[in-house]
Amino acid sequence: MPDGPAARTRRQGRRGKPGLRLPGVRVFSSAADARRSRRPTDVLLLLVAVLALLPLTLAAPGPTHLDTTLTQLVHDLGGVWDWLWGVSYALVALWPLLLLLLAGLTRGRRGVVLDALVAAAVALVLAIVVGRLAGTDRSVSLGAVASTGPPQVYVAARLALATAVVVACSPHLAVPLRRIGRVVLLLGAISGVALGIAFPIGAAGGFAVGVVAGAVAHLLLGSPGGHPPPEQVAQTLAELGVHARDVRPSRVQVPGTVLLRAVGAADEPLAVRVYGRDAWDSQFLGSLWTAVVRRGERPHLGRSRRGQVEHEAVATLLAERAGVPVAPLVAVGQGVDGDAVLVTRAGGRPFAGLEPSELDDTHVVAGWRALTRLHDAGIAHGRVGLQRLLALDGGGAAITDLADAELAAPPDALAADRARLLVATATVVGRERALAAARAVLGDDGLIEVLPFLQPAVLDRATRRAVGTEAWDLEQLRTAAAEACGVQPPPLQQLRRVSLRSLAFAVLGTLLAYVLITWIAGVDFSAIAGEFASANWWWLSVALLLSPFVQVAYSFSTLGAASRPLPYGPVLMLQYGIQFIAVALPSTAARLALEVRFFGRFGMAAAAALAIGLLDSVSGLVVQVLLVALIALTALPGLTSQLPGSGASSASSDATSPSLFLVLIALLIVAALGAALLPWSRRRIRSLVPRARAVLTSQRAAARDALTVLRRPGKVAAMLAGNLGAQVVQAAMLGVCLLAFGAHAHFAQLVLVNTLVSLFAGLMPVPGGVGVAEAGYTACLQAIGVPSSIAISTALAFRLVTFYLPPLWGAVAMGWLRRRHYV
Numbered sequence: 110m111p112d113g114p115a116a117r118t119r120r121q122g123r124r125g126k127p128g129l130r131l132p133g134v135r136v137f138s139s140a141a142d143a144r145r146s147r148r149p150t151d152v153l154l155l156l157v158a159v160l161a162l163l164p165l166t167l168a169a170p171g172p173t174h175l176d177t178t179l180t181q182l183v184h185d186l187g188g189v190w191d192w193l194w195g196v197s198y199a200l201v202a203l204w205p206l207l208l209l210l211l212a213g214l215t216r217g218r219r220g221v222v223l224d225a226l227v228a229a230a231v232a233l234v235l236a237i238v239v240g241r242l243a244g245t246d247r248s249v250s251l252g253a254v255a256s257t258g259p260p261q262v263y264v265a266a267r268l269a270l271a272t273a274v275v276v277a278c279s280p281h282l283a284v285p286l287r288r289i290g291r292v293v294l295l296l297g298a299i300s301g302v303a304l305g306i307a308f309p310i311g312a313a314g315g316f317a318v319g320v321v322a323g324a325v326a327h328l329l330l331g332s333p334g335g336h337p338p339p340e341q342v343a344q345t346l347a348e349l350g351v352h353a354r355d356v357r358p359s360r361v362q363v364p365g366t367v368l369l370r371a372v373g374a375a376d377e378p379l380a381v382r383v384y385g386r387d388a389w390d391s392q393f394l395g396s397l398w399t400a401v402v403r404r405g406e407r408p409h410l411g412r413s414r415r416g417q418v419e420h421e422a423v424a425t426l427l428a429e430r431a432g433v434p435v436a437p438l439v440a441v442g443q444g445v446d447g448d449a450v451l452v453t454r455a456g457g458r459p460f461a462g463l464e465p466s467e468l469d470d471t472h473v474v475a476g477w478r479a480l481t482r483l484h485d486a487g488i489a490h491g492r493v494g495l496q497r498l499l500a501l502d503g504g505g506a507a508i509t510d511l512a513d514a515e516l517a518a519p520p521d522a523l524a525a526d527r528a529r530l531l532v533a534t535a536t537v538v539g540r541e542r543a544l545a546a547a548r549a550v551l552g553d554d555g556l557i558e559v560l561p562f563l564q565p566a567v568l569d570r571a572t573r574r575a576v577g578t579e580a581w582d583l584e585q586l587r588t589a590a591a592e593a594c595g596v597q598p599p600p601l602q603q604l605r606r607v608s609l610r611s612l613a614f615a616v617l618g619t620l621l622a623y624v625l626i627t628w629i630a631g632v633d634f635s636a637i638a639g640e641f642a643s644a645n646w647w648w649l650s651v652a653l654l655l656s657p658f659v660q661v662a663y664s665f666s667t668l669g670a671a672s673r674p675l676p677y678g679p680v681l682m683l684q685y686g687i688q689f690i691a692v693a694l695p696s697t698a699a700r701l702a703l704e705v706r707f708f709g710r711f712g713m714a715a716a717a718a719l720a721i722g723l724l725d726s727v728s729g730l731v732v733q734v735l736l737v738a739l740i741a742l743t744a745l746p747g748l749t750s751q752l753p754g755s756g757a758s759s760a761s762s763d764a765t766s767p768s769l770f771l772v773l774i775a776l777l778i779v780a781a782l783g784a785a786l787l788p789w790s791r792r793r794i795r796s797l798v799p800r801a802r803a804v805l806t807s808q809r810a811a812a813r814d815a816l817t818v819l820r821r822p823g824k825v826a827a828m829l830a831g832n833l834g835a836q837v838v839q840a841a842m843l844g845v846c847l848l849a850f851g852a853h854a855h856f857a858q859l860v861l862v863n864t865l866v867s868l869f870a871g872l873m874p875v876p877g878g879v880g881v882a883e884a885g886y887t888a889c890l891q892a893i894g895v896p897s898s899i900a901i902s903t904a905l906a907f908r909l910v911t912f913y914l915p916p917l918w919g920a921v922a923m924g925w926l927r928r929r930h931y932v
Contacts, residue, residue, distance in 0.1 A: 135283040135446055138335035138385075141217025145331030154276075155324035162239065162317040163654060165310055167647050169243035170263035176308040183303045194300040198257065201267055201297035204290060205229075205274035212278070224277040224326050232273035232322035236266045239318060259305035265315030268297055268307075272319020273326070280332040284447075336367040337385050337448055345444035346371070346381070351452055353379055366512075370455070373439070380436060380455035380509065382421070384414035385448050414449035417512065418442075421451055424488060424514035431486035434479045434507040436499065457499035457507060465538050470546060471504035473534050477550035479508050480530055489518030493526050494533045494572055521562075521673050521713070527551070528562035529572065532586065536575040540586055544593055553594040560598060563587040564710040565930040566679065583930075640850055640902040648849035652842045653910045657918065659842075660684035662834030667704075669827025670724040675711065679931050682922040683707050686932070688912075689919030706932050724819070728828035729835075733864045736836060740861045839863045839911065843886075846907045850899045854890075862889040883908055 172180065205225070212221035233254075240250040243263045253266040275290040282290075298312040307315065337345070339356040346353045352374040359368035359380075369381040422441040429435050436453035443449045460468060460476065476498045483490060490497065491513035499507045515522050527547075535543035548556055563583050565573055576583060591598040664681045687703055708718035819825060840859040847853055854862075866885035886904035891897060926932045 136211065136286065137215070137218070137281055138283050139281070139333045140338040141215075143333040143336070143338070145333055147328050147331050151324045151327040151332070155321060155328070158317045158320035158324065160654070162314060162321065164651055165314045165317065166239055166242055167651055169310055169314060170245060171261070171308040171310040173308075173310060176310050179309045180302055183299060191303075193296075194303040195257075197293070197296035198267075198300040198304060198306070200293050201271045201300070204293045205271045208274060208278050208282075208286075208290075212281070218281070220330075221278055221281045224281075224330055224332075225274045227330065228273035228277035228319075228322045228326035229270050231325050232269045232319050233266070235318050235322060236264050236269045236315070239314065240264055240266075253306065256306055257304060261305060261308050261311060263307065263311040263314055264318055265298070265301050265307040265311045268294065268301060268312060268315035269318040269322070271297065272316050273322035274319075276320055276323025277326045279323075280327070280335055334367075335385060337383060337446075339369060341446070342367075342369055342381060342383055342448075342450070343371075345383075345446065345448050345450055346440075346452065348444050349440050349442045349450060349452075351379075351440045353381075353452075356381070371452075373454075378455045379439060380453045382418070382451045382510075382512065383448050384417050384450075414447070415443050418449045418451040421510075421512045421514070424511040424516065425453070427516070428483055428486060428488055428508070428511065428514075431482065431488075433482045433486060433488075434475075434501075434505060435511070436507055436509040453509065455499070455509065457501040459496050460498045460500060460506075460534075460537065461495035463500060463537070468500065468537055469504070470538075470542060472500045472506055473538060473542065473546040474549055475501075475504060475506035476530065476534070477546055479506050480526060481550055483508060484518075484523045484526065487517050489515040489522035490526050491515055491522070492569060493529050494569065495537060496571075498530075519673070524558055524562045525567045527555075527559045528564075528567050529569070531559060531590075532563065532568060532576060532583070533572050535581075535586060536572070536579060540581055540589055544586075544590055547590075548593065556590055557594050557596055560587055560590060560596075561709070561713075562711075563590070566710040640898050641906075643851075644902070644906075645849045645851075648845050649906060649910070652845040652849070652906070653914065655838060655842050655845065656910050656915055657685075659835050659838050659911070660688065660915075662831050662838060664831065665834070666725055666728060666828045666831025667721070669824045669829075669831060670721045670728070671708070672717070672721075673711065673713070679707075679926070679929070682925050682931070685915070685919045685922035686926055687919070688915040689923050703932065707926070710931050724828065728825075729832040730868075732829055732832040732836060733868055736833075736860055736864050737868075740857050836860060836864060836867075839867075842911065843903070843907050846903045846910070847890075847895070847899075849906065850902050852895050852899050852903070854893055854895070858893050862886065862893070865889060882912070 209222055209225055212218040212225070237247050237250045240263055241247065245263055249262055250264070250266050253262045254270065255267075256262075272294055275294060279287050279290065294316065298316060301307045301312050301315075302309055339358065343353060343356045346356070353371040356369055356371040359370050367383045367385060369383065371379040371381055373379050418441050422438055425435055425438050429437065436455055439452040439454055441451045460472070463472075479498070480490065480493060488511075490508065490511065492510065493508070497508060497510045499509060501507055531543055531547050534546065538546075544556075547559070551559070563586060565576075565583060568576070581589075587598045660681060661684075663684045664677060667680050667684070668675060668677065683703065690703060704722045705718040708721060713721075837860070840856060840863045843863055844854065844856065844859045847859075866882055866889060883904050886907060887897075887900045890900035890903055895903070923932070
C-alpha cells in the first residue's frame with residue numbers, strides 16, 4: 110500500500126500523543142518521542158541530596174536523641190494506626206512496580222523502564238556503600254529490601270529503591286501521579302520507623318540515596334521537559350473557543366513555559382504561551398535554579414499558572430489601553446487538563462529574524478517609541494530584546510511577551526529596559542545606528558540616564574552571547590554613547606586586591622595571637638597538638654561543610670537590603686568573594702569596596718551601593734544585640750553558666766584567667782586611643798567624613814531610594830532573617846568544633862560566644878580580626894567551663910573553617926564574578 114500523506118499524518122499523530130490517556134486522566138506528561146535533555150535542576154537535586162547524606166552518614170547508624178524521640182512518638186500512636194503502617198510499607202514496593210508495569214505496557218515508553226532500572230541499580234549499590242560506611246554489613250543491607258520488621262538498619266534499602274524509581278519516572282508522569290508517589294514515599298518512611306525497620310536517620314538516608322540515584326539516572330539518560338505536545342495544545346485552544354491549525358513549537362523557548370505558533374480561523378498568525386501543568390522546568394527546583402543563575406529572567410515562585418497568564422493578560426491590556434503597540438490579546442484561560450494558555454495575535458516578524466539590511470532605522474526608532482510609551486504607562490517589560498519586538502509592515506514595531514512585565518515599575522527597572530534594547534539593537538544594526546536611534550527618541554539627557562545600566566549584569570544570556578561575537582564590547586558602547594552626548598562615562602569603583610604583604614600580615618598576626626594566648630592561658634604547644642591528634646576529624650569535616658552556608662544566609666540579607674530585585678546566584682558569589690578579600694581588608698571595608706563595584710554593574714549609584722552595605726551591616730548589628738539581650742534577660746545559659754558535668758574544682762582550675770579578659774579589654778582601649786591620638790589615623794578618619802558627606806550629598810536621591818526598603822516589611826524581614834540565619838549556622842559550627850575535641854555546650858552559650866566575639870572583633874582595626882577573634886573565642890569558651898587546651902584548639906579550628914579556608918572557594922567565586930563582568 111502506498112505511503113501517502115494521510116498515512117504519514119496518522120503516524121505523526123500517534124507519535125505526538127502524550128501516551129496513555131484514561132477518560133479525563135492524563136498519565137504521561139509529554140509525548141513519547143519528546144526530546145530529552147540533561148537539566149541543571151538535576152545537578153541541583155544531586156548536590157542537595159549529597160549534602161544531606163553526608164551528615165546523616167556521619168551520625169549513623171543511630172539511634173540519635175532525635176531518632177529515639179521520633180520513634181517513640183510514632184510508637185505512641187499505635188492501635189488503629191498499626192494497619193496503616195503495614196499497608197503503607199507494602200505500597201513502597203508496589204507503587205514502583207505499578208509504574209514499571211504502566212510504562213512497559215504503553216507504546217513508546219520503554220525508555221521510562223530503562224530510566225527506572227538504571228536508577229534502582231545505582232540506588233542499590235549506593236545503599237550498600239553508604240551502609241558499609243556506617244558499619245552495616247552488605248548482607249544486612251540487601252536483606253532490608255524484603256524485611257518487614259526489626260532490627261533497624263541504615264539505610265532503609267527498600268525506601269531507597271522506591272525513591273530512585275519514583276524520582277526517575279517523575280519527569281515522564283503527570284502531576285497527580287507525581288504527588289501520589291511522594292505521598293507513598295512519605296507514608297513509607299513513617300511506616301518503616303513504626304515497624305522497627307529503620308530509625309528516622311535510616312529512613313532519611315534511604316530517601317537521600319534514592320534522590321541521588323534518580324538524579325544520576327537523569328544526568329546519564331536525560332529527561333523530558335513535561336511540555337504538552339502541539340496536538341494537546343490545539344485541543345486546549347479548542348476548549349477556550351480558539352480555532353487554530355498548524356500548531357507548532359516556536360524556535361525560541363523560555364524555561365517553565367512552551368511557546369508555539371499557530372494560524373487562526375481568519376489566517377492570522379497566533380502566538381501561544383502555555384504554562385503546562387506537568388512542566389518539569391516549572392517545578393520548584395527548576396524555578397529556583399532559574400531564579401538563581403539566570404539574569405533577566407526572574408520566575409515568580411509563588412504565582413500559580415493561572416496567575417501568571419492573568420498577569421501577562423492584564424499587562425497587555427493596560428499597555429494596549431495606553432496606546433502601546435502590542436500584540437493584541439486573543440484569549441486567556443485554563444484548559445480541562447490544567448494547562449494555562451495565553452494567545453496573542455502575532456503579526457510581523459521578530460527583530461531577531463531579520464538581517465541588518467531588512468531592519469531599517471524606521472523599525473528601530475519605532476521599537477524605541479513603543480518601549481517609551483510602555484514606560485510612560487509605568488510598565489517595565491523586564492525582558493525586552495530582539496525576540497520581543499516585531500517589525501510591522503510600513504516601518505512600525507510592536508512589543509510582545511509581557512510575562513515578566515512590572516506594573517508601577519521603579520525608575521531603575523525602566524532604565525534597565527532601555528539599556529537592554531540599546532545593546533540588543535546594536536548587535537544587529539551596529540553601534541552607530543543603534544545610538545542614533547536611541548538619541549532620536551530619548552534625547553541626550555535620556556541616553557545619559559541609561560549609561561550606568563550598560564552592564565553585563567543587566568542583560569540576559571542571549572544578548573550577552575550576541576555581544577561576545579561583536580567587534581566591540583559594552584565598555585566601548587558606553588564610551589561611544591557618552592562621547593555622543595558630550596559627557597564622561599560613569600566611573601566604576603576600583604577594588605583593592607589581596608597582596609602577599611596582606612597574607613603575610615594575616616599569618617604573622619595569627620602566630621602572634623597563638624603565642625600570647627598560650628602564654629596567658631598556661632597551655633603549651635604539646636597540649637594543643639595532643640588535642641588535635643585526638644580530635645574527631647569527621648566532626649571537623651562537618652564544620653567545614655557547614656561553612657559555605659553562612660554566606661548563603663548572608664546573601665538573603667543583602668537581597669533584602671537592595672531596593673531592586675537581583676539574581677541570587679551572583680549575590681551569593683559576592684558573599685564568597687568578600688571572604689576572599691577579607692584577609693587583606695577589615696570586613697566592613699571589604700564589603701563596601703566590593704559591593705559598590707558589584708552593584709555598580711547593575712546600574713546603581715555609589716550612594717545606593719553604600720546604603721545597601723550600611724543597611725546590611727546595621728541589620729546584622731541589630732540581630733547581634735537582640736541575641737545578646739535575649740540570652741541575658743532570659744533563663745538561657747550564658748557566660749556565667751558552667752557546662753553540664755563540670756564541677757567546682759574543674760571550674761576553678763580550667764576557668765578563664767582574668768588576665769586574658771584584661772588583655773582583650775586593653776587591646777580595645779589601645780585601638781581606640783590609637784585612632785584618636787595617632788596623627789595619621791586622625792587624618793584618615795577626618796578625610797573619610799567629608800568624602801562620604803560629599804558622595805551622599807551629590808547622590809542624595811539614590812541614597813533615598815535605597816533606604817525605601819525600610820518601609821517594606823518583607824525586605825526588613827529578609828535582612829533580619831539572613832543575619833539571624835548566619836549567626837545560628839556559625840554557632841552550630843562552633844558547637845561541632847567543640848564536639849570534635851570531646852566537649853559540648855548549650856546552644857544559647859554557643860550563640861552568645863559567637864555573637865560577642867563577632868561584635869568585639871568588628872570593633873578592632875585588624876584585618877579580619879586576625880588574632881583578636883582567636884583570643885576572644887578562647888576567653889569566652891573558658892568562661893563557660895571549657896578546659897584551656899580544648900578552648901584554644903576549638904578557637905583555632907573554628908577560625909580555620911570560617912576564615913582561613915573559605916578564601917579558597919572565595920577565590921573561585923571572584924574569578925566567576927570577573928569572568929561574568931560583575932566586578
